[in-house]
Amino acid sequence: MQRSSWLGLAFLSPAxxxxxxxxxxxxILTGIFAFTNMSTATGxxxxxxxxxxxxxxxxxxxxxxxVTRSQIESAGYRVxxxxxxxxxxxHGQAVAEEFSKNxxxxxxxxxxxxxxxxxxxxxxxxxxxxxxxxxxxxxxRSILNQRYETLDAFEAALNEAGIPKPDxxxxxxxxxxxxxxxxxxxxxxxxxxxxxxxxxxxxIYVTFTLAFNVVFGxxxxxxxxxxxxxxxxAFRAIWFLPRILPPVxxxxxxxWFTWDTGFISTxxxxxxxxxxxxxxxxxxxxxxTVILINGFVGASMGMIVFSSAIRAIPAxxxxxSEVDGASRWQQVWYIILPQLRWPILFITSYQxxxxxxxxxxxxxxxxxxxxxxxxxxxxxxxxxxxxNYGGNLQYGLGATYALLLVVIGVLASLFYLRLxxxxxxxxxxxxEG
Amino acid sequence: xxxxxxxxxxxxxxAVLTLAATALSGAAVAKDVTITVWAGGSNDSDAxxxxxxxxxxxxxxxxxxxxxxxxNITIESKGQFGNWQEFKQAxxxxxxAGTAPxxxxxxxxxxxxxxxxxxxxxxxxxxxxxxxxxxxxYPNLLEIAAFDDVQWGLPQDAESRPFFFWKxxxxxxxxxxxxxxxxxxxxESGEYTLQNILEDAKKAVDMEVVEKGYGxxxxxxxxxxxxxxxxxxxxxxxxxxxxxxxxxxKAMEDFYQFFVDAVAADVTRKNHLGTxxxxxxxxxxxGKAATWHGGTWHFGRYAQEGxxxxxxxxxxxxxxxxxxDGRANTITHPLVYLxxxxxxxxxxxxxxxxVKIASEPRINSLHAIQSNHLGISRQQSNIxxxxxxxxxxxxxxxxxxxxxxxxxxxxxxxxxxxxxxGLEAAWTGTKSPAEAVEEVEVQMKATLGDELIIR
Numbered sequence: 001m002q003r004s005s006w007l008g009l010a011f012l013s014p015a016x017x018x019x020x021x022x023x024x025x026x027x028i029l030t031g032i033f034a035f036t037n038m039s040t041a042t043g044x045x046x047x048x049x050x051x052x053x054x055x056x057x058x059x060x061x062x063x064x065x066x067v068t069r070s071q072i073e074s075a076g077y078r079v080x081x082x083x084x085x086x087x088x089x090x091h092g093q094a095v096a097e098e099f100s101k102n103x104x105x106x107x108x109x110x111x112x113x114x115x116x117x118x119x120x121x122x123x124x125x126x127x128x129x130x131x132x133x134x135x136x137x138x139x140x141r142s143i144l145n146q147r148y149e150t151l152d153a154f155e156a157a158l159n160e161a162g163i164p165k166p167d168x169x170x171x172x173x174x175x176x177x178x179x180x181x182x183x184x185x186x187x188x189x190x191x192x193x194x195x196x197x198x199x200x201x202x203x204i205y206v207t208f209t210l211a212f213n214v215v216f217g218x219x220x221x222x223x224x225x226x227x228x229x230x231x232x233x234a235f236r237a238i239w240f241l242p243r244i245l246p247p248v249x250x251x252x253x254x255x256w257f258t259w260d261t262g263f264i265s266t267x268x269x270x271x272x273x274x275x276x277x278x279x280x281x282x283x284x285x286x287x288x289t290v291i292l293i294n295g296f297v298g299a300s301m302g303m304i305v306f307s308s309a310i311r312a313i314p315a316x317x318x319x320x321s322e323v324d325g326a327s328r329w330q331q332v333w334y335i336i337l338p339q340l341r342w343p344i345l346f347i348t349s350y351q352x353x354x355x356x357x358x359x360x361x362x363x364x365x366x367x368x369x370x371x372x373x374x375x376x377x378x379x380x381x382x383x384x385x386x387x388n389y390g391g392n393l394q395y396g397l398g399a400t401y402a403l404l405l406v407v408i409g410v411l412a413s414l415f416y417l418r419l420x421x422x423x424x425x426x427x428x429x430x431x432e433g
Numbered sequence: 434x435x436x437x438x439x440x441x442x443x444x445x446x447x448a449v450l451t452l453a454a455t456a457l458s459g460a461a462v463a464k465d466v467t468i469t470v471w472a473g474g475s476n477d478s479d480a481x482x483x484x485x486x487x488x489x490x491x492x493x494x495x496x497x498x499x500x501x502x503x504x505n506i507t508i509e510s511k512g513q514f515g516n517w518q519e520f521k522q523a524x525x526x527x528x529x530a531g532t533a534p535x536x537x538x539x540x541x542x543x544x545x546x547x548x549x550x551x552x553x554x555x556x557x558x559x560x561x562x563x564x565x566x567x568x569x570x571y572p573n574l575l576e577i578a579a580f581d582d583v584q585w586g587l588p589q590d591a592e593s594r595p596f597f598f599w600k601x602x603x604x605x606x607x608x609x610x611x612x613x614x615x616x617x618x619x620x621e622s623g624e625y626t627l628q629n630i631l632e633d634a635k636k637a638v639d640m641e642v643v644e645k646g647y648g649x650x651x652x653x654x655x656x657x658x659x660x661x662x663x664x665x666x667x668x669x670x671x672x673x674x675x676x677x678x679x680x681x682x683k684a685m686e687d688f689y690q691f692f693v694d695a696v697a698a699d700v701t702r703k704n705h706l707g708t709x710x711x712x713x714x715x716x717x718x719x720g721k722a723a724t725w726h727g728g729t730w731h732f733g734r735y736a737q738e739g740x741x742x743x744x745x746x747x748x749x750x751x752x753x754x755x756x757x758d759g760r761a762n763t764i765t766h767p768l769v770y771l772x773x774x775x776x777x778x779x780x781x782x783x784x785x786x787x788v789k790i791a792s793e794p795r796i797n798s799l800h801a802i803q804s805n806h807l808g809i810s811r812q813q814s815n816i817x818x819x820x821x822x823x824x825x826x827x828x829x830x831x832x833x834x835x836x837x838x839x840x841x842x843x844x845x846x847x848x849x850x851x852x853x854x855g856l857e858a859a860w861t862g863t864k865s866p867a868e869a870v871e872e873v874e875v876q877m878k879a880t881l882g883d884e885l886i887i888r
Contacts, residue, residue, distance in 0.1 A: 133558065147551060280704045369704075387518045389850070391546075
């Protein structure tokens with residue numbers, strides 16, 4: 001490669017790093033997460049090995065022999081030579097001897113019982129709770145409720161507890177608390193009715209909002225074009241407000257506007273219309289609100305792009321058309337719109353992509369309600385993976401939703417490329433060729 | 434920005450702890466510890482959830498001083514989270530990032546998944562459960578804060594979730610004062626059921642005492658409350674013997690049908706779910722609804738909303754039985770203090786001791802009375818502040834004896850999410866109750882697998 005190419009690459013590198021970190025990595029991670037059963041309970045970073053009452057029940061269901069089960073259950077805290085020697089080392093021979101005299105050979109099921117026994121020693125020699133618990137642990141022979149961070153540690157513990165070798169693989173498998181690879185997420189998604197509902201909702205959301213964005217953006221651009229400059233700027237600034245307002249504030253205003261006790265209800269109550277929640281009354285109300293909320297934000301972007309594109313049209317063409325006696329409507333139809341083809345295509349495809357993945361305004365306004373009727377795909381992914389009442393975050397399942405969205409996005413891009421024939425749009429003008 | 438600040442704080446705390454630990458290995462030098470407390474589901478009146486820890490810190494410092502150790506504890510608390518969703522998201526992600534707060538005040542239902550994930554450590558690792566004040570806490574509450582025979586947390590408060598009647602409306606539809614006063618007992622005995630609620634609510638709407646949709650005005654979002662209605666129709670949440678969650682299809686369908694009937698009778702709005710909480714509280718506190726349900730802490734909230742005369746305006750009872758299969762019931766959903774896994778065992782020990790001291794009857798009574806929750810230990814009935822409070826006293830007597838808690842099970846979150854989704858679909862008419870139950874079954878089977886028993 002030439003030196004100048006390297007230089008170009010070097011100049012590009014910050015952008016490349018950003019793309020890699022913030023665009024590519026999330027997609028790759030989503031792809032990885034989608035094939036796991038990651039959730040709050042499994043954690044993200046990997047697991048440890050724990051045997052507790054729940055896993056023992058699961059083990060029994062999975063066919064663990066009763067002998068092994070009771071061996072695990074009954075190990076408890078054993079007052080044996082080994083424990084007593086350790087106790088003698090930690091707290092002196094006298095303490096160990098007295099404890100041995102009272103309890104040698106006994107098996108306690110719970111540490112609390114050992115602690116009580118230690119407290120009962122004459123003059124209660126171990127006076128700190130933490131020390132007493134540590135002393136009790138010297139007798140622990142049970143592997144229950146103990147967290148082993150590595151497989152080696154767990155296997156060593158199984159070995160020491162004398163668990164029969166043939167049972168160990170099953171025990172290890174069930175005791176593992178971390179995530180595992182699976183394709184079950186995809187099966188689950190496809191088997192749920194709600195998945196299709198989310199897909200349908202997304203279709204409604206994208207189609208209507210997109211249509212509103214483009215048509216209303218065009219309308220604003222064209223109408224303000226014919227206004228005197230100062231007025232046009234003022235109008236554009238007003239229509240630009242939804243985009244520059246912080247989303248939360250914007251939605252709070254919509255809520256005031258549509259709530260039972262809000263603006264619409266208050267005004268209409270003067271005309272005898274009973275007050276209702278204009279945002280959530282029925283799913284139609286919810287859809288209209290959602291589409292308007294997102295539509296106004298999107299339209300302002302269309303407006304800016306279209307306005308500048310219209311200004312790029314040589315004024316002489318418009319003057320000439322006026323000389324020829326064209327009406328405003330004919331100007332729009334025969335001169336302005338044909339020249340806006342490229343920006344319209346750009347806005348359409350760009351907005352499709354961003355609408356597919358956007359959910360923040362829906363989240364803040366209807367949160368998918370009423371009854372999940374405005375729950376779009378991206379919002380479902382967010383709710384599943386990161387935000388629900390029970391705190392039951394199913395990262396794996398949520399990522400599966402997101403991954404499918406990525407696939408749909410890629411397919412839609414290819415579709416647009418083909419439909420609008422971007423290649424032709426990009427061919428060099430013949431006059432300069 | 435806040436994450437950055439909290440990360441900085443955490444790392445400062447860690448550095449301070451390490452320094453303190455190093456210093457301690459030499460001689461008894463001052464030990465500075467910063468303990469962070471996050472409390473979910475809290476509003477202003479719940480401030481003692483973290484202020485109790487501040488009081489405990491003062492006591493622990495004094496105890497340490499008497500033993501010749503200079504201990505300086507700084508408590509950093511945060512109780513303002515948008516809602517439970519955001520709180521749980523924050524804690525879970527912080528725990529994954531290794532920046533979890535030392536003490537978390539949260540639902541007891543988080544114990545199972547968070548212990549499995551290794552986010553929390555059992556308080557029994559550090560506390561003597563036979564010592565005061567832990568030996569005075571009600572055993573059933575301690576059990577709710579335990580999972581798989583391990584004491585993971587300590588109960589922070591108790592509550593239960595009653596059904597409410599607006600007295601004036603009941604009178605207008607033909608109840609006498611004596612009839613209303615007899616309602617709680619009738620509900621308890623199963624004589625007055627959810628079907629009677631529907632009838633009375635319909636009467637109130639038809640007679641235009643309340644507006645359409647305000648005959649029965651349920652909680653507007655997901656919560657433990659809905660499991661109560663499942664129980665009202667005979668549903669069981671867990672098979673205790675087998676330790677598995679239970680989907681009773683008939684009870685679930687009957688429970689969904691009740692809400693569908695309520696919508697059909699115009700006593701409940703079809704789009705009710707998602708109503709703003711602020712609006713909801715204001716409406717029920719001031720008699721816009723005939724019947725509704727809530728929690729013991731609503732007592733204080735209604736006063737804030739302008740109803741200073743609870744006893745003369747509102748009657749409360751258990752959640753009525755739905756049919757002959759079910760029973761009148763109420764769910765208690767205690768919050769618990771949990772200690773998170775920390776690189777520094779000393780910090781864990783200090784945190785555990787703080788929650789222990791915060792559980793002192795006198796300190797806990799401050800929270801119980803200020804926030805209208807119920808106490809956690811026996812001796813609170815000997816604390817005048819608590820014992821002389823009419824609400825705490827009557828609510829305890831009328832409700833707590835019949836209260837059960839939702840099960841601590843790793844998959845209960847998924848279970849309750851599915852239960853609510855099905856309810857939402859049936860309620861809003863997206864699906865018939867039978868179809869909704871079918872989808873719940875598919876969802877539960879897939880997410881719970883062997884951990885589910887279908888009846």
